[in-house]
Amino acid sequence: MSIEEKKTVENVDPELDPQGPGSEDLALDDERRVKVLSPGAMVAKRFFRNKLAMAGIIILICMFIFSFIGGAVSPYGESQIFEDYEEVVTNFAGATLNTDYRYVEAYSGSLPTTARTSMILAVNQGADTYEAGENTYALQEIGEHSYLISGTATVAQADRLAGSYVLTSDVVEVTDDLSAAFNEAMNAGASTFTYGGTEYTITGSGRTYYMSAMQELGFATQEIIEAEGLSYQAKKEALVSLLAGDSTFEADGASYTMEIDGSTAIIFSGSDEIGTISSYSIQGVENGTVISTELRAAIIEAIENDTAAFTLPDAEGNEVEYEVVRENERYTIRTASSTRLIQTYLAPSKAHLLGTDGAGMDILTRLMYGGRISLLIGFVVVILETIIGVVLGGLAGYFGKWVDMLIMRIVDIFYCIPTWPILIILGAVMDSYQVDAKVRIYFMMVVLAVLGWPFIARIVRGQILSLREQEFMVAAEATGISVSRRIFRHLVPNVIPQLIVQCTMALGGIILTESTMSFLGIGVKFPYASWGNIISSVSNVFVMTNYWYCWIPAGFCILITVLGFNFVGDGLRDAFDPKMKR
Amino acid sequence: MSEMEKKAAQQDDVLLEVRDLKKYFPIKGGLFNKVVGQVRAVDGISFKLKRGTTMGLVGESGCGKSTAGRTILRLLERTSGEILFNGTDIGTLSKKQLRAIRPKIQIIFQDPYSSLSPRLPVGEIIGEAVREHGIVAKEDYDEYLDNIMNECGLQPFHKDRYPHEFSGGQRQRICIARALALNPSFVVCDEPVSALDVSIHAQIINLLKDLQREHNLTYLFISHDLSVVEHISDTIGVMYLGNLVETGDKEDIFANPLHPYTQALFSAIPMPDPDAKMNRVILEGSIPSPANPPSGCKFHTRCRYCMEKCSKEEPATYEVEPGHTVTCHLYAGGNKKLPELPPQDPNAVSAAD
Numbered sequence: 001m002s003i004e005e006k007k008t009v010e011n012v013d014p015e016l017d018p019q020g021p022g023s024e025d026l027a028l029d030d031e032r033r034v035k036v037l038s039p040g041a042m043v044a045k046r047f048f049r050n051k052l053a054m055a056g057i058i059i060l061i062c063m064f065i066f067s068f069i070g071g072a073v074s075p076y077g078e079s080q081i082f083e084d085y086e087e088v089v090t091n092f093a094g095a096t097l098n099t100d101y102r103y104v105e106a107y108s109g110s111l112p113t114t115a116r117t118s119m120i121l122a123v124n125q126g127a128d129t130y131e132a133g134e135n136t137y138a139l140q141e142i143g144e145h146s147y148l149i150s151g152t153a154t155v156a157q158a159d160r161l162a163g164s165y166v167l168t169s170d171v172v173e174v175t176d177d178l179s180a181a182f183n184e185a186m187n188a189g190a191s192t193f194t195y196g197g198t199e200y201t202i203t204g205s206g207r208t209y210y211m212s213a214m215q216e217l218g219f220a221t222q223e224i225i226e227a228e229g230l231s232y233q234a235k236k237e238a239l240v241s242l243l244a245g246d247s248t249f250e251a252d253g254a255s256y257t258m259e260i261d262g263s264t265a266i267i268f269s270g271s272d273e274i275g276t277i278s279s280y281s282i283q284g285v286e287n288g289t290v291i292s293t294e295l296r297a298a299i300i301e302a303i304e305n306d307t308a309a310f311t312l313p314d315a316e317g318n319e320v321e322y323e324v325v326r327e328n329e330r331y332t333i334r335t336a337s338s339t340r341l342i343q344t345y346l347a348p349s350k351a352h353l354l355g356t357d358g359a360g361m362d363i364l365t366r367l368m369y370g371g372r373i374s375l376l377i378g379f380v381v382v383i384l385e386t387i388i389g390v391v392l393g394g395l396a397g398y399f400g401k402w403v404d405m406l407i408m409r410i411v412d413i414f415y416c417i418p419t420w421p422i423l424i425i426l427g428a429v430m431d432s433y434q435v436d437a438k439v440r441i442y443f444m445m446v447v448l449a450v451l452g453w454p455f456i457a458r459i460v461r462g463q464i465l466s467l468r469e470q471e472f473m474v475a476a477e478a479t480g481i482s483v484s485r486r487i488f489r490h491l492v493p494n495v496i497p498q499l500i501v502q503c504t505m506a507l508g509g510i511i512l513t514e515s516t517m518s519f520l521g522i523g524v525k526f527p528y529a530s531w532g533n534i535i536s537s538v539s540n541v542f543v544m545t546n547y548w549y550c551w552i553p554a555g556f557c558i559l560i561t562v563l564g565f566n567f568v569g570d571g572l573r574d575a576f577d578p579k580m581k582r
Numbered sequence: 583m584s585e586m587e588k589k590a591a592q593q594d595d596v597l598l599e600v601r602d603l604k605k606y607f608p609i610k611g612g613l614f615n616k617v618v619g620q621v622r623a624v625d626g627i628s629f630k631l632k633r634g635t636t637m638g639l640v641g642e643s644g645c646g647k648s649t650a651g652r653t654i655l656r657l658l659e660r661t662s663g664e665i666l667f668n669g670t671d672i673g674t675l676s677k678k679q680l681r682a683i684r685p686k687i688q689i690i691f692q693d694p695y696s697s698l699s700p701r702l703p704v705g706e707i708i709g710e711a712v713r714e715h716g717i718v719a720k721e722d723y724d725e726y727l728d729n730i731m732n733e734c735g736l737q738p739f740h741k742d743r744y745p746h747e748f749s750g751g752q753r754q755r756i757c758i759a760r761a762l763a764l765n766p767s768f769v770v771c772d773e774p775v776s777a778l779d780v781s782i783h784a785q786i787i788n789l790l791k792d793l794q795r796e797h798n799l800t801y802l803f804i805s806h807d808l809s810v811v812e813h814i815s816d817t818i819g820v821m822y823l824g825n826l827v828e829t830g831d832k833e834d835i836f837a838n839p840l841h842p843y844t845q846a847l848f849s850a851i852p853m854p855d856p857d858a859k860m861n862r863v864i865l866e867g868s869i870p871s872p873a874n875p876p877s878g879c880k881f882h883t884r885c886r887y888c889m890e891k892c893s894k895e896e897p898a899t900y901e902v903e904p905g906h907t908v909t910c911h912l913y914a915g916g917n918k919k920l921p922e923l924p925p926q927d928p929n930a931v932s933a934a935d
Contacts, residue, residue: 471697474657475757479711479764480684489710493701 046575053571059564063557067371074362078369079527081360082343082352087336092322093291095282095299095331101145101220106232107170110217111149119149119220138214143243146221148236152201156211158182165209172213182211226282226296227267227275238267242277264304266297276300282333299324303331345547355549358537359526367553370529374561377445377514377524378507384449386503389456390495396457397464398487408461411454419451427522437525444523448510459502463495497576504569508562515558531558597800598631598654598768603663605646605653609873621873623649625824626663628899631817633767636794636801638815638832640808640847642869646824647804648692651770654802655687656680667768685715685764692773694753698745705741708759717765727763733796734759735789751782755789762793768800775810787814808851812836817905820844823880824872830906840908842885879911887912 047053071078101120105111114132122130122139129138137151156169164183167174178195185193185202186209192201200213218232223242225235234251238258241249242265247258256274258265264278273293278300282291291299295312302310302324311319323334342360346352354363396407426447430440467473468491476486511531517523518532525533534554538544544551605624608617623646631637639647652658654665656672665672667687675683691697698707709727712718718726728738734755745753754774761769771790775783787810793799805811811818811832818835820828820843828841839845846863867884870876876883882892891911900913 471691471693472699474652475689475691475697475760476699478655478657478684478687478689479714479760480681481711481714482681485710485714489702490699494699 043575047571050571050574052567053575056564056567056569056571059560060568063371063561063564064375067368067375070368071365071372074365074368076362076365078365078529079361080365082346082356082362083360084341084343085338086341088339088341089323089334089336090339091285091332092335092337093282093284093289093299093333095280095303095324095333097329098222098224098279098281101222102224103218103220104225104232104235105218106216110153110215115149115151115217116220119147123147137217142219142240143221146219146223146239146243148216148219150214150216152212153215153217154210154212155200155215156182158186158202158204158209158211160207167211169211172215223277223279224281225275225277226293227277230267230275238265238275238277261301261304264297264300266293273297280331295322298322299331299333345543345550348549354553355547357534357550358543363534363549363553366529366534367531367557370524370531370534370554371557371561373441373524373528373530374511374514374532374558377441377448377530378511380445381448381452381510382503382507384445385453385456385506386499388449388453390460390499392453393457393460394464394487394491394495397461398468398491400465400468404461407457411457414451414454417451422451423447423517424520424522427517427520431522437528441524441528444514444517448513452506452510455506456499456502459498460495463498464491467491467494497573500576501569501573504565504572508565508569511558511562511565531555595633596630597633597668598802599629599664599666600631600654601628601664601666602626603628603650603653603665604661605649605658606661619873622824622875623872624653625872625875627819627821627824627826629819629826629829631768631800631802633800634794634798635816636803636814638811638818639802639804639821640806640811640818641821642847643806644869644872645821646872647806647821648772650821651689651772651802651804655689655770657689685711685717686766687768687770688761688764688766689770689772690754690757690761690774693777694750694757695745695777697757698753700745703742703744704736704748704756707745707756708741708763711760712763715764717763730759730763733793734762735785750778751785754778754782754786758786758789758793762797765797766799768802770802770804772804773806774803776805776807783810790814808848812851820847823869823875825880825909827881827910828906828908830903834903834906838903838906840902840906840913841881841910842887842912843881844908879909 101116103111103116112133115135115137118130118132119137119139122128122137127139129136131137135151135153137149140148140150142148155172156167156174158165158167160166165179165186167179167182172178181193181195182200182202185191185200190202192199194200198213200211202209202211204210219236219239221239223239225239227235227238230238231252234249234254234256237249237251238256241247241258242260245260247260249256249258254269257268258277259268264280265276266273267275267277276293276296278296280300280303282296282299284291298310298312299322301307302322307324309321309323311321314320320335325332325334343356344358344360346356348355352362352364354367357363357366392407392410396404426443430443435443473486473490476490481489514523514530515532515535518525518530519536521533521536523532524530531554535551535558538547538551603624604622604626606620606622609619609621610616611618625646627650629637639650641647649658653660654672656665656675660673663673667683670683672680672683672687698704702710705727708730709723712726713723727741731738731740736752736755736759740748740752745756748756754777758774774790775786778786790801791814794801801814803811803814815832817830818828818832819826820835820841822843828835828839828844835844836848839848842863843865846865849861849863863886865884870880870883876893878894879885879892879897882888885892889911895911897909897911898914899907899909901907902913
């Protein structure tokens with residue numbers, strides 16, 4: 001071969017050379033060797049030729065895109081809970097046949113509790129009068145289980161003013177004639193007087209006297225009068241009319257009509273329903289439920305007619321179905337109402353590609369955010385571990401003697417620390433101090449790094465110890481190269497490959513640790529997602545067997561990420577090893 | 583001859599003088615790592631080395647040749663003694679001063695495989711210290727490096743290669759280039775060819791000789807290979823158990839070995855002529871432990887001429903011929919020759935081989 005030919009061959013990859021690399025002519029000729037690549041390019045070339053490593057790097061790239069870009073692209077939030085409104089038949093109201101006496105007072109406070117309880121006794125004994133407290137009450141039956149209650153009660157107060165008494169009262173109408181009669185009686189020194197057929201008693205002394213009289217104080221009935229806006233008089237008239245079977249009554253100068261159906265009546269003012277009278281007590285299940293008069297009437301009608309269901313238009317005019325369910329003496333009225341529902345364990349669909357989890361959050365979105373946190377924790381922890389490990393291991397290895405002794409004993413002590421109990425205890429401590437979920441993550445990084453650096457320190461120390469005794473280090477010393485240069489140009493480059501390999505492998509391990517911690521509930525906590533705490537939602541066999549999409553994707557993410565890191569680690573180890581064939 | 587004249591001119595130009603150099607390694611043991619003994623690797627050696635010459639340091643394995651070389655370069659701290667390089671004692675220099683003098687005193691190691699950092703390209707290995715010490719101006723650096731590599735038989739494009747891509751001989755050339763690039767005046771060659779293929783020996787030795795001529799280098803050539811030493815050395819020092827037992831010009835020593843040990847050692851040189859009658863001197867026993875050397879003359883346990891005096895008194899050094907010294911009681915009082923002894927049993931196993 002001539003020199004020109006040689007030169008052309010120089011740039012040709014020997015593998016492409018038709019003569020082949022084993023050709024006698026080409027052997028041992030430096031000129032014809034493959035062009036020398038820069039050290040970085042050599043490593044990269046070896047790395048890219050490694051199929052497993054490439055698979056690993058593709059996996060990792062995918063996971064990074066998935067985690068860091070996916071989270072930004074996803075239309076849902078990390079802890080967004082999906083809810084839905086659904087019609088659900090719920091208990092709406094309850095109705096019972098009333099057997100208690102209800103009291104309607106003529107005026108506020110006219111029937112004190114003693115008067116009410118004693119009345120029941122008197123009724124049971126068939127007495128017409130009874131005494132309660134210092135007062136005497138009279139009963140007048142106006143119908144079945146309905147009694148008018150009268151009694152002596154202070155009806156007015158009299159104050160002496162300019163030689164005569166001035167009456168004030170909110171019970172009786174104070175007329176000039178009444179005042180005159182009162183003053184007359186006072187002047188006569190009488191303790192009673194009669195005015196308008198009513199006998200009044202005067203008590204008191206000095207400047208203030210009280211005028212009492214037998215007075216209608218209210219009525220007691222087992223009927224329930226639900227009529228807001230009706231006065232005592234009107235209610236009494238309504239009850240009396242009902243008991244008498246009259247469908248009209250007048251009160252306070254207005255006239256009302258009633259639609260009577262058995263013992264139940266609906267009171268109309270003109271054509272407006274203004275109230276009901278019935279022996280049923282109807283109450284909403286939830287506080288504040290307003291039961292309209294129409295509904296009340298309809299419920300009572302349904303109960304009386306023994307119908308199981310009825311419909312009634314609501315305020316907007318839509319027909320609403322009601323069911324009446326009887327349990328002993330109690331009737332329950334049920335109706336469909338719209339209820340807020342969390343969409344848990346939704347199967348994969350277009351809206352939620354991997355469904356939703358037990359808390360109603362989109363699993364795919366959780367996976368993306370979880371990957372972010374898992375990868376971030378992995379990297380931060382490894383970087384921290386490496387910094388601590390390289391500095392301490394490097395010091396121990398390079399300086400040896402007591403420095404080595406001290407650092408390695410510290411390493412031994414760290415190796416003795418039982419990692420999991422410490423992590424669990426720290427997790428519990430953070431729970432009890434209610435540490436913020438974000439701060440927890442930082443703590444976790446620091447704790448994992450502090451517990452994990454010794455293995456890197458050992459590797460670095462071991463490497464440096466063996467390298468330090470190599471002749472090239474003596475040669476470097478002999479050529480008068482400075483200590484820092486000897487460390488950073490001669491020692492560190494020889495340590496870095498193994499360090500990178502170990503760190504890459506450790507990354508996978510840390511992601512596993514973090515997942516396990518989160519799974520146990522001592523790691524990343526809600527609202528933050530992590531692959532571990534996604535899996536921890538699988539707390540029972542039912543979820544595991546029926547909702548595979550809750551845990552298999554997260555498990556798969558952990559699996560392939562750790563696998564990816566291990567592949568890349570292996571690939572890097574081979575690529576960094578210059579003794580490996582290219 | 584001009585070379586002879588040159589040598590004569592350099593007669594008094596002593597570059598390196600070693601006076602009573604000792605290097606003891608402590609033996610630690612016991613519960614508290616107490617020093618329980620000392621290995622006397624180098625036990626008081628003295629010699630002078632003139633500029634531009636080569637001193638061959640020969641001896642059995644473990645006699646302290648390499649330790650002596652490294653102690654002279656202060657890669658090991660000496661125990662006592664003086665190492666005068668150009669009149670300054672290397673042993674007393676501060677770290678800073680030592681770094682400044684480092685380029686002047688260089689070493690070539692025995693193993694070219696472990697003495698090159700596997701992660702640095704060859705150009706970096708050779709040139710790193712050149713830049714560090716500012717041997718040449720920045721703009722001349724590339725050219726300088728190419729020249730050095732050329733001189734050592736390397737191609738400039740080797741610069742970007744890594745040591746593992748080279749054969750042993752090439753690696754040794756890299757080592758030589760690394761030492762030479764610093765423009766040293768004194769180089770310790772610590773068995774530079776013993777790890778190499780015999781076919782490469784001559785190349786490397788000739789390279790070293792060529793470089794010595796061009797750069798006026800001074801070598802301390804450590805080897806157990808006497809034929810190599812004969813080829814390269816001007817003067818020879820024979821070591822036995824940490825002591826220099828005989829020094830002198832190569833010709834004198836090869837022609838007239840004085841010390842009984844030297845005689846035994848030199849009788850082991852193989853002859854290329856199969857018909858030549860070899861007059862082997864067979865040593866009995868093995869080399870004693872340097873941790874517990876024999877009293878008096880250290881060689882007396884194996885010496886054919888052992889006298890009563892030998893085991894009691896340490897021998898003095900006698901200059902039998904000009905420049906030819908020997909440390910042996912036999913030469914006390916102006917004796918010039920060894921007494922005659924009956925021939926040995928030729929079947930005895932040689933220990934000095």
